[in-house]
Amino acid sequence: MSKSIKLAILGLGTVGTGVVNLINDNLDELKRRSGCNIMISAVGTRRQRDDIDPAITQSDDLMAIAASDDVDIVIEVIGGTTLAKDIITHAIRHGKHVVTANKALLAEHGNEIFALAEENKVHVAYEAAVAGGIPIIKVMREALAANKVNWLAGIINGTGNFIMTEMRDKGRTFDDVLAEAQALGYAEADPTFDVEGIDAAHKLALLASIAFGIPLQFDKVYCEGITGITLQDVNYAEELGYRIKHVGFAVRHQDDNNIASGIELRVHPTLIPEDKLLANVNGVKNAVLVDSHPLGQTLYYGDGAGAGATASAVMADVMDLVRVLCTNEQGHHVPHLAFIPEELSDTPILDAEQMTTGYYLRVHAYDSPGVLANITRILSEAGINIDAILQKPAHKAGQVPVIILTLPVVESQMNSAIAKIEALDTITDKVVRIRLDEL
Ligand SMILES: NC(=O)C1=CN([C@@H]2O[C@H](COP(=O)(O)OP(=O)(O)OC[C@H]3O[C@@H](n4cnc5c(N)ncnc54)[C@H](O)[C@@H]3O)[C@@H](O)[C@H]2O)C=CC1
Ligand SMILES: N[C@@H](CC=O)C(=O)O
Ligand code: NA
Numbered sequence: 073m074s075k076s077i078k079l080a081i082l083g084l085g086t087v088g089t090g091v092v093n094l095i096n097d098n099l100d101e102l103k104r105r106s107g108c109n110i111m112i113s114a115v116g117t118r119r120q121r122d123d124i125d126p127a128i129t130q131s132d133d134l135m136a137i138a139a140s141d142d143v144d145i146v147i148e149v150i151g152g153t154t155l156a157k158d159i160i161t162h163a164i165r166h167g168k169h170v171v172t173a174n175k176a177l178l179a180e181h182g183n184e185i186f187a188l189a190e191e192n193k194v195h196v197a198y199e200a201a202v203a204g205g206i207p208i209i210k211v212m213r214e215a216l217a218a219n220k221v222n223w224l225a226g227i228i229n230g231t232g233n234f235i236m237t238e239m240r241d242k243g244r245t246f247d248d249v250l251a252e253a254q255a256l257g258y259a260e261a262d263p264t265f266d267v268e269g270i271d272a273a274h275k276l277a278l279l280a281s282i283a284f285g286i287p288l289q290f291d292k293v294y295c296e297g298i299t300g301i302t303l304q305d306v307n308y309a310e311e312l313g314y315r316i317k318h319v320g321f322a323v324r325h326q327d328d329n330n331i332a333s334g335i336e337l338r339v340h341p342t343l344i345p346e347d348k349l350l351a352n353v354n355g356v357k358n359a360v361l362v363d364s365h366p367l368g369q370t371l372y373y374g375d376g377a378g379a380g381a382t383a384s385a386v387m388a389d390v391m392d393l394v395r396v397l398c399t400n401e402q403g404h405h406v407p408h409l410a411f412i413p414e415e416l417s418d419t420p421i422l423d424a425e426q427m428t429t430g431y432y433l434r435v436h437a438y439d440s441p442g443v444l445a446n447i448t449r450i451l452s453e454a455g456i457n458i459d460a461i462l463q464k465p466a467h468k469a470g471q472v473p474v475i476i477l478t479l480p481v482v483e484s485q486m487n488s489a490i491a492k493i494e495a496l497d498t499i500t501d502k503v504v505r506i507r508l509d510e511l
Contacts, residue, residue: 076109077394080143082116082134082159083150084124086257087173087200090379091147091386092124098387106391108398113142116150138163145393147386148172151261153180160185164192169397171389173200173382176265179274179290182281186408195396196408197389202275203228203358205381206374207388211362212282219364221283223323225511226360227353228275228339230377231259231266232298232318237354240306240315246299258356258377268297269318272339276320279360280337284324285409285416289337292421296340305506308475309432312460314343315351316506325422331415334422343432343477343508349373350511361511425484430459430508433476435493436501439466443498444474450496454489456481471500477508 079095081088095102095112102110115124116134124130131137138146138159146163148170150156156177160170170189172178178185178198189196199209203226212221227233231253238249250267253259258266265271277290298318309316323336344351349371353359358376363369375381437443444463451458462475478486490503 075398076111077106077397078111078113078142078144079147079390080114080116080137080140080145081112081147081149082137083148084115084117084121085149085151086379087149087382087386088115088147090383091149094380094383094387102387102391102394106394106398108394110390110394114140134159135162138168139166143168144397145169145171145390147390148174149386151176153177157181157185160196161188164188164194164196167192167194169194169393170196171200171386171393172196172198173386174198175201175271175274175278176260179277179288182278182288182408189408195393197392198278199389200382200385202278203360203372204230204374204376204378205384206358206360206372206376207385208279208360208372209282210388211370211372212279216362216364216367216370219367221324222363222365223321224279224283224360224362225350225509226276226279226320227317227350227358228279228320228360228376229266229269229272229318230356230358230375231263232269232272233353233358233376234258234356235267236298236301236306236316236318239303241354243303253356256356257379267299269295269339270297272318272320276322276337276339279320280322280335281409283322283362284332284335284419285412286335286419287412287417289421292337294338294340294424294427298341300504301341301506304473305432305434305504308434308462308464308473309343309506310346312432312462312475312477313346314432314508315346316341317344317350317353318342319344319350319509321509332419334420334426336422336427338424338427341506342429343506344511348511425482425487427483428480429483430480430510431476431478431486432506432508433478433490434504435474435476435499436471437474437496437498438500439470439472440498443472443496446496446498447474447476447493450489450492451476451478454481454485454492456485456489
């Protein structure tokens with residue numbers, strides 16, 4: 073065994089403990105695959121843990137560990153965007169390679185962190201930050217490196233997908249399933265990030281950057297979560313042959329010369345035909361569908377959250393670095409992006425109003441003659457094609473829910489049509505809209 077590589081694990085929560093357990097369970101595999109001796113030299117923890125090997129330093133001084141001469145790779149799994157940022161930049165400045173699961177930090181400050189890593193010739197690896205255990209960053213960086221990515225669509229929040237699946241299949245309440253997702257270690261410290269789509273938006277920003285070779289632009293991602301989805305909509309969608317999933321889309325628009333003219337970045341609930349693979353990704357599973365040239369469509373599927381899956385991704389990055397450190401004494405490094413060419417550095421992220429999708433509309437109207445005709449007239453005048461209509465029997469005070477599926481339409485057109493529908497005297501509530509994608 074040629075060399076020893078020393079790891080520091082900062083944060084012993086779900087993921088940190090998962091990494092310690094993985095190393096204990098699979099040490100022989102790790103050594104055999106890397107040809108190196110891999111050891112944990114320090115852990116950063118608030119309280120001393122007696123289940124940790126006494127040979128490993130335990131400290132609550134995370135900044136000191138990050139700069140320690142006794143550490144080659146710093147694994148940041150405390151989460152958050154303040155202390156985690158200080159620790160990571162401190163580690164980079166001290167020449168440490170960094171492995172992190174922290175998508176919130178990278179989505180918000182990744183451009184600066186990757187630039188600092190470049191300057192210091194170290195690597196910041198983040199496989200665990202996107203789609204948990206699915207090796208999607210590795211796929212983008214390595215397996216699809218020769219392809220041009222046209223678009224990708226992914227179910228990239230395990231907690232949200234777990235909640236939607238349990239609600240649909242078992243009729244459980246939102247709060248009950250969320251509490252279970254927290255107990256299972258799937259949810260973010262602040263679960264609003266999961267259910268309001270913010271976590272998925274963080275991950276989409278990272279995916280789009282690596283897929284299209286553009287800077288990280290989390291602030292431009294259109295973001296809607298799952299909190300507005302009711303069981304009623306789930307059931308109506310099913311009657312029409314669709315499942316509702318929370319999906320992140322990154323779509324490259326190009327001009328006639330094949331130059332990127334704009335990029336769509338959006339996360340929101342969407343209807344997917346029930347026979348499509350993405351419609352059948354359930355529970356804590358994630359999946360990312362990538363359409364690239366010349367390969368075509370490929371799908372990546374697996375656990376999107378949880379200790380074991382996330383530790384697997386963290387250690388995949390560690391193994392990459394260990395191989396490099398063991399074979400190259402000069403400290404070879406792999407940049408996040410080799411460079412961002414001038415023409416890509418300011419590719420616009422399109423406004424949500426310019427995006428085109430199909431829609432599921434649920435309109436509540438008084439059961440009076442001509443009401444349906446009025447709605448369909450407004451849609452037709454707005455140039456919106458109806459794909460299906462379902463009129464349910466009146467259920468309260470003579471109100472009828474009318475469900476409409478439309479063909480793809482530009483969002484601004486739909487906004488003005490919905491405003492006109494809501495202005496009709498016969499309409500009793502705000503129109504519920506969920507986007508629909510045939511994928
Ligand atoms: N749980 C999951 O399935 C996944 C989590 N992640 C990311 O991994 C990171 C960690 O997530 P979890 O392990 O789930 O969170 P967690 O809350 O279970 O663990 C964080 C740990 O860090 C410790 N910590 C925080 N500040 C500290 C300090 N100053 N000194 C010492 N210890 C400190 C906390 O006490 C806690 O034990 C987050 O960035 C999260 O977004 C990424 C993919 C999946
Ligand atoms: N909270 C996240 C954890 C993994 O990234 C999720 O549920 O997907
Ligand atoms: Na991953």
